[in-house]
Amino acid sequence: xxxxxxxxxxxxxxxxxxxxxxxxxxxxxxxxxxxxxxxxxxxxxxxxxxxxxxxxxxxxxxxxxxxxxxxx
Amino acid sequence: xxxxxxxxxxxxxxxxxxxxxxxxxxxxxxxxxxxxxxxxxxxxxxxxxxxxxxxxxxxxxxxxxxxxxxxxxxxxxxxxxxxxxxxxxxxxxxxxxxxxxxxxxxxxxxxxxxxxxxxxxxxxxxxxxxxxxxxxxxxxxxxxxxxxxxxxxxxxxxxxxxxxxxxxxxxxxxxxxxxxxxxxxxxxxxxxxxxxxxxxxxxxxxxxxxxxxxxxxxxxxxxxxxxxxxxxxxxxxxxxxxxxxxxxxxxxxxxxxxxxxxxxxxxxxxxxxxxxxxxxxxxxxxxxxxxxxxxxxxxxxxxxxxx
Amino acid sequence: xxxxxxxxxxxxxxxxxxxxxxxxxxxxxxxxxxxxxxxxxxxxxxxxxxxxxxxxxxxxxxxxxxxxxxxxxxxxxxxxxxxxxxxxxxxxxxxxxxxxxxxxxxxxxxxxxxxxxxxxxxxxxxxxxxxxxxxxxxxxxxxxxxxxxxxxxxxxxxxxxxxxxxxxxxxxxxxxxxxxxxxxxxxxxxxxxxxxxxxxxxxxxxxxxxxxxxxxxxxxxxxxxxxxxxxxxxxxxxxxxxxxxxxxxxxxxxxxxxxxxxxxxxxxxxxxxxxxxxxxxxxxxxxxxxxxxxxxxxxxxxxxxxxxxxxxxxxxxxxxxxxxxxxxxxxxxxxxxxxxxxxxxxxxxxxxxxxxxxxxxxxxxxxxxxxxxxxxxxxxxxxxxxxxxxxxxxxxxxxxxxxxxxxxxxxxxxxxxxxxxxxxxxxxxxxxxxxxxxxxxxxxxxxxxxxxxxxxxxxxxxxxxxxxxxxxx
Numbered sequence: 001x002x003x004x005x006x007x008x009x010x011x012x013x014x015x016x017x018x019x020x021x022x023x024x025x026x027x028x029x030x031x032x033x034x035x036x037x038x039x040x041x042x043x044x045x046x047x048x049x050x051x052x053x054x055x056x057x058x059x060x061x062x063x064x065x066x067x068x069x070x071x072x
Numbered sequence: 073x074x075x076x077x078x079x080x081x082x083x084x085x086x087x088x089x090x091x092x093x094x095x096x097x098x099x100x101x102x103x104x105x106x107x108x109x110x111x112x113x114x115x116x117x118x119x120x121x122x123x124x125x126x127x128x129x130x131x132x133x134x135x136x137x138x139x140x141x142x143x144x145x146x147x148x149x150x151x152x153x154x155x156x157x158x159x160x161x162x163x164x165x166x167x168x169x170x171x172x173x174x175x176x177x178x179x180x181x182x183x184x185x186x187x188x189x190x191x192x193x194x195x196x197x198x199x200x201x202x203x204x205x206x207x208x209x210x211x212x213x214x215x216x217x218x219x220x221x222x223x224x225x226x227x228x229x230x231x232x233x234x235x236x237x238x239x240x241x242x243x244x245x246x247x248x249x250x251x252x253x254x255x256x257x258x259x260x261x262x263x264x265x266x267x268x269x270x271x272x273x274x275x276x277x278x279x280x281x282x283x284x285x286x287x288x289x290x291x292x293x294x295x296x297x298x299x300x301x302x303x304x305x306x307x308x309x310x311x312x313x314x315x316x317x318x319x320x321x322x323x324x325x326x327x328x329x330x331x332x333x334x335x336x337x338x339x340x341x342x343x344x345x346x347x348x349x350x351x352x353x354x355x356x357x358x359x360x361x362x363x364x365x366x367x368x369x370x371x372x373x374x375x376x377x378x379x
Numbered sequence: 380x381x382x383x384x385x386x387x388x389x390x391x392x393x394x395x396x397x398x399x400x401x402x403x404x405x406x407x408x409x410x411x412x413x414x415x416x417x418x419x420x421x422x423x424x425x426x427x428x429x430x431x432x433x434x435x436x437x438x439x440x441x442x443x444x445x446x447x448x449x450x451x452x453x454x455x456x457x458x459x460x461x462x463x464x465x466x467x468x469x470x471x472x473x474x475x476x477x478x479x480x481x482x483x484x485x486x487x488x489x490x491x492x493x494x495x496x497x498x499x500x501x502x503x504x505x506x507x508x509x510x511x512x513x514x515x516x517x518x519x520x521x522x523x524x525x526x527x528x529x530x531x532x533x534x535x536x537x538x539x540x541x542x543x544x545x546x547x548x549x550x551x552x553x554x555x556x557x558x559x560x561x562x563x564x565x566x567x568x569x570x571x572x573x574x575x576x577x578x579x580x581x582x583x584x585x586x587x588x589x590x591x592x593x594x595x596x597x598x599x600x601x602x603x604x605x606x607x608x609x610x611x612x613x614x615x616x617x618x619x620x621x622x623x624x625x626x627x628x629x630x631x632x633x634x635x636x637x638x639x640x641x642x643x644x645x646x647x648x649x650x651x652x653x654x655x656x657x658x659x660x661x662x663x664x665x666x667x668x669x670x671x672x673x674x675x676x677x678x679x680x681x682x683x684x685x686x687x688x689x690x691x692x693x694x695x696x697x698x699x700x701x702x703x704x705x706x707x708x709x710x711x712x713x714x715x716x717x718x719x720x721x722x723x724x725x726x727x728x729x730x731x732x733x734x735x736x737x738x739x740x741x742x743x744x745x746x747x748x749x750x751x752x753x754x755x756x757x758x759x760x761x762x763x764x765x766x767x768x769x770x771x772x773x774x775x776x777x778x779x780x781x782x783x784x785x786x787x788x789x790x791x792x793x794x795x796x797x798x799x800x801x802x803x804x805x806x807x808x809x810x811x812x813x814x815x816x817x818x819x820x821x822x823x824x825x826x827x828x829x830x831x832x833x834x835x836x837x838x839x840x841x842x843x844x845x846x847x848x849x850x851x852x
Contacts, residue, residue, distance in 0.1 A: 030656040032272075035431040035718045035742045035750065036711050038650070038660060043446040043463060044797055044811050046481075047845050050461075051450065051815070055839070057760055057785050058726040058734040060664035061707035064610040064644040068578050069483075069556060070585025166404040173397045177390055243401075250402065277434040348401070349394045356390065371391045 096261065096274075099124025103131035104139070104241050106265025110248070113275050114258030123255060127248045127262065134244045137164070138236045140187070147234060155230040157222065165224055171239060174352055175216040181359040182352060183216045183327035185228075187235025193332065195323040199316040207330045214327055242305060242351035245269050249347075269303035269347045303347040307354035308339030308378070324358040335362035343374040429716040429744035430801045437851065442467045446809075446847025453840040457487040457552065474565040483556035488548035490837040492677040492782040494769045494826055495546050496689050497833070503631045504537040504551055505620055505676045527631075536631030546837055549676065556582045570597035574608075587614045593646070602652040612642040618675040625696030626776055629678050638671030648707075656713040666703035673697045679782045684771040687826030687833075693770065695781040702729040718742035720754075731764035732786070740795070751798035759820060762788040768824050768835040784837035788820045791838075807849040815841045 030036060039045050053059055054071035096111040097120035110127045112120035139145045150158045160168070174182040188210055192202035213231045220227040228234065236243075241264050249262045253271045260271040261280050270280050279298030297304065307324070314321040314332070321332040340357045344350035353373055357364040368375040448461040465479035491502060527536045541547035558580035567573050572595045580587040593608030616622060621634030648662035678692040709722035724736040740754030763786040765779035797811035817838030825831050 030713050031652050031658055032434040033432045033713070033718075034435045035429075035716070035744075036656075036658060036713055037435045038658070038709065038711070040742075041797070041799065041809060041811075042465070043444060043448075043845065043847055044809075046463075047446075047448045047461075047811070047843065048813075051813075051841070051843060052758075055785060055815070055817070055841070056734070056758060056791065057728070057730075057732045057763065058703075058705065058724070058736070058758075060644065060646070060666055060703055061662060061705035061724040061726065061736075062709070062722070063662075063664070064591065064608065064646055065664050065666035065703050065705065066589055066610050066612040066642045066644050068558065068580045068587045068589060068612065070554075070582050070587070070614070070616065163405045166401050169404075170397055170401045173393070177393055177397075246398075246402065247405075273434065276437075344391075345395065346398050348398050349391070352394055353391065373391060 096259075097121075099127065101128045101131070103128070104135050104244065104264060106241065108265065109261070109263040110252070111261040111263070111280075112252075112256065112258050113260070114256065116258070119256060119258070123252050123260070126255070127252060130248050130251055131244050131264065134240065134247065138167070138240045140233065140235055140237075147236065150226060150228065151233045153228060155228065157220075157225045157227040159225055162224070165221075165226075167236065167239065167243065168221060168226055168234075170348075171236075172216065172221060178352075178356050178359070180216070180328050181326065181356060182238065183214065184234050184236060184238065185216055185219065185232055186214050186325055186327035187237060188213050188233050189325050189327075189330055190235075193314075193323075193325060195314055195321075198314060201314060201316055201321070211330050214330065238351065238355050239348065241265065241267050242303075242347040245303065245347040267303075267305040267347055267351060268299075270299055270301060273300040297341075299343065302343055302345045303350045304341060304343050305347055305350040305354050306339055306341040307351070307358045308337060322358070324355070326359060333359055333361045336360075337364050337377045337379050339378045340364060340368070341376040341378075342368070429746075429750065430748050431742070431744065431750050431799070432716050438469050438473060439471045440469050440851050442469075442849060442851045444847065444849040446845055448843060448845045450841060450843045452487065455488055455550070456548070456839055457485055457489060457841075459483060459485045472566070475563070477560075477562040479558075479560040479562075481556075481558040481560075483554075483558070485552065485554045485556075487552055488550035489552045489676075490784055491547050491549045492674075492679055492695060493541070493547040493692055494680040494682065494687075494689065494782070494835055495541070495544060495833045496680075496687075497830075498543045500541045500547055500689060501538055502541065502547060502549070502678070502692065503629050504539050504549065505618065505629075534631065544833065546834065554582055554584070556580060567594075570601065571595070578612075584618050585614065585616055587612060589613070589642075604650040606646070606648045606650070608646045610642075610644040610646075612644070614640040614642070614670075616640065616671055616675060622671065622673075622675045623694035625673060626693045626780075629692040629694060634675075640668065640670035640672055642669075643667045658711040660707070660709040662705075662707040664703070664705045664707070666701075666705075668701040668703070670699060672699065672701060674781070674783055677781060677783050679767070679780055680769045681772050682769045682826060684773045684827055687769075687828040687830045690772050693776075695783070696779050697765070697781055698730065698779055700729065704728070716744040726760075730786070732760055732762070734758065734760035745798075748802075749798065749800045751796065754793075754795045754797070756791075756793040756795070758791040758793075760788060761820075762786060769826060771827065782837075784839075787836065787838070789817050789836075789838050790820045791815060791817045805851050807851075809845075809847050809849065811843075811845045813841075813843045815843070 034040060059065035096113040097117055099110040099120065101108050108131060110124045112123055114120065136142060137146045140147055140151060142148060146160065146164055150160065171184045192206045192210065194200065218229045218232065245262050245264050245267050246269060249260060249269045249271060252260050252262070259274050262269050268282065273279060279300040282297050282299060282304065308322065319334070322336040324333045324336050325331065326333050336358050340354045342350045342354040342357070344353060353371065357367050357375070360367045365377055368377065443464065443466055445464040450457070450459040450461070452458070461481060461483045463479060463481040465477060467475060467477040469475050493500065493502065525538050527538050529536070539550060558578065560576065560578045562574065562576040564572060564574040574593045576591045578589045589610055589612035591608060591610040593606055595604050595606040597604050615637050617637035620631065621636060622638045623634045644664060644666045646662060646664040648660060650658065650660045653659055673695055677695045679695055680689045681691045681693055682689055703726070705724055705726045707722065707724045712719045720740045720742065722738045726734040736756065736758045738754065738756045740752050742750055742752050744750050763781065765777060765781060766786040767780050768782055770776065770780060793813055793815045795811065795813040797809070799807055799809040801807050817840065819836040819838060824835055826833055826835070
């Protein structure tokens with residue numbers, strides 16, 4: 001039941017966001033920049049996730065919540 | 073002298089592209105009395121050819137509809153109406169409404185009914201100015217406020233004419249670019265006789281290099297502009313003017329006086345998001361004469377002004 | 380570069396609107412821009428001023444990215460050196476192959492879970508064998524470990540001592556980890572991307588294997604991307620002395636066989652391009668962990684209910700099932716060449732832990748070739764339901780209990796500074812430094828009796844540094 005609501009939530013959001021999409025295909029120059037990438041420096045990201053996974057109880061959100069190590 | 077408005081200066085010696093530059097595939101044709109060039113930055117020559125054909129068809133469609141030189145154009149029907157209301161389609165209506173907004177926005181400096189002045193003003197570099205009486209005779213035929221716009225109906229006063237000269241080519245460039253960008257993700261450049269727009273940076277992220285004669289005619293090394301997005305248009309033509317008694321009359325006419333704008337720059341190149349916006353802004357800046365630079369600065373436009 | 384721009388001129392702003400309207404009416408692109416902030420400004424139309432404004436994707440290139448992470452906790456706790464190297468190949472047709480090798484070397488001390496006491500305490504080292512060749516592998520003189528031989532059985536046990544009033548730390552902690560990750564991403568059809576990956580990690584006492592698959596689909600002129608992913612992980616815990624029975628008494632005896640843990644993770648996300656320079660991302664991740672999740676090295680003090688004196692030490696016990704939910708929202712907004720990155724996460728799991736995380740950083744261009752990015756992160760978590768600092772001897776044992784500080788309630792602040800510098804069109808140098816500080820959140824518990832001066836909270840502060848180089852050819 002919870003999952004169903006979640007799925008609806010996501011699609012609802014998509015439709016909502018799609019409705020206000022004002023960016024045309026030829027206007028993606030800014031979002032294509034290196035500085036705008038969601039994972040700009042993969043090693044920074046993995047170092048942070050690794051450290052926080054080994055020191056804190058939470059996991060996931062930005063990516064999968066597996067840890068891949070015996071550090072927690 | 074060249075007046076250079078700031079912030080467009082790109083750093084020199086910027087990171088070079090990763091690979092040898094692959095040349096975009098170019099498709100050339102003539103439309104609207106201008107050489108037209110469609111460049112597709114991709115390896116698919118077949119697709120580029122297809123897009124070129126599509127662009128050519130759209131340019132000719134727009135020309136056939138809005139040219140005042142073609143007798144069968146929708147515009148010619150309007151211009152021949154002699155005071156009777158003419159029904160026009162949605163696109164034409166949208167363009168007329170647009171022209172109306174530009175007229176209001178510019179306090180009458182942008183007026184698509186001013187084309188009749190070209191009958192008496194011939195900018196051939198000579199000193200032949202029209203007679204005062206000739207100008208006065210034409211003035212009743214000029215003025216957008218004399219045009220009535222209804223729902224899909226336009227009514228001109230007898231003898232009046234509409235000229236899409238300041239809009240049509242820019243509209244065509246924007247239309248064609250949007251049309252092609254829907255068909256491909258490859259970067260595209262649409263250039264109709266110097267009025268141009270790009271879909272985004274080149275494949276390798278570099279800007280499109282565009283030679284613009286009027287930007288820096290004395291310095292060939294500075295004669296190219298880099299453009300990564302948006303549009304560029306140029307108003308003014310260094311070769312079209314009249315010279316009498318030491319006064320240089322530019323080919324930009326003020327619709328309110330029926331006379332050329334005095335003190336206008338030789339040319340103005342404007343960068344904006346769309347070709348239409350760039351075109352209107354550069355035309356308006358021209359019409360401001362000596363105040364062109366101030367107008368552009370107030371509008372915070374990227375522009376090159378050549379005096 | 381002008382950052383704060385005045386409102387554009389009257390004419391330009393109005394033109395932008397009527398032009399958008401024109402193209403709407405004439406049927407092409409019903410959704411043309413009506414947002415005047417997207418009006419091109421000089422810096423958008425002109426060449427970008429900083430290298431990091433270049434597009435990220437570079438088809439037909441291969442990148443070698445290598446870096447070293449140094450990690451050091453205060454007070455002689457864990458130190459780690461983690462070199463990593465990755466190879467990424469972007470093909471001409473937008474496929475990406477990647478491989479990453481990480482090596483992790485840890486030394487130092489880690490809290491063993493026991494509560495501090497007013498006199499010294501002796502513990503059995505669980506982390507290594509005290510006999511034969513392994514002797515010099517982990518134990519060092521500094522750790523103060525002593526080999527104790529049982530006169531009857533002849534069994535050798537390594538013991539270590541925690542000083543009076545000090546948080547008991549197992550100081551002989553040594554581990555090495557090698558991990559390999561393989562990834563492959565390919566476009567399936569226009570607007571659909573499939574990603575597959577494998578990950579293996581090996582430690583002397585722990586192995587982890589996982590496989591993942593995800594699919595991303597673009598909508599709305601590629602301004603919306605929906606993604607769904609699944610990851611399955613299988614872990615094997617094989618401590619040197621075996622896995623202890625929950626709540627058994629600490630000893631140097633050989634214990635149970637290796638134990639397994641399986642993690643099924645699902646993630647669903649949407650990335651939305653809001654305007655030309657604004658990106659939003661929303662994710663939901665779900666994790667179901669089953670199997671052995673107890674830390675085989677962690678113990679709990681059983682204390683006298685009136686004096687607080689330790690009576691014995693028991694191995695901890697955790698549930699075999701844990702369900703995680705995390706909601707993540709991120710935003711990236713570009714203003715000129717600056718980018719503001721904001722993100723937030725809410726996390727809840729079936730062990731009763733709730734956490735919030737907030738992150739903010741600012742990408743600041745420096746000259747043409749460099750950027751720096753200061754950032755701050757705030758984290759707060761509540762304690763697990765079964766978290767406790769000790770077990771009173773007069774109370775029956777609960778089903779589960781752990782004194783692991785990672786399950787305690789705490790706040791953590793990270794201040795970070797990172798940056799990158801493009802030496803030329805192929806080589807980027809980058810570095811990062813993070814200061815991480817944990818502090819107890821909520822009520823500070825104490826041992827029974829007059830023991831307010833004994834600090835039970837075992838959180839840590841750490842400094843990490845990373846430096847790396849990325850070469851593209």
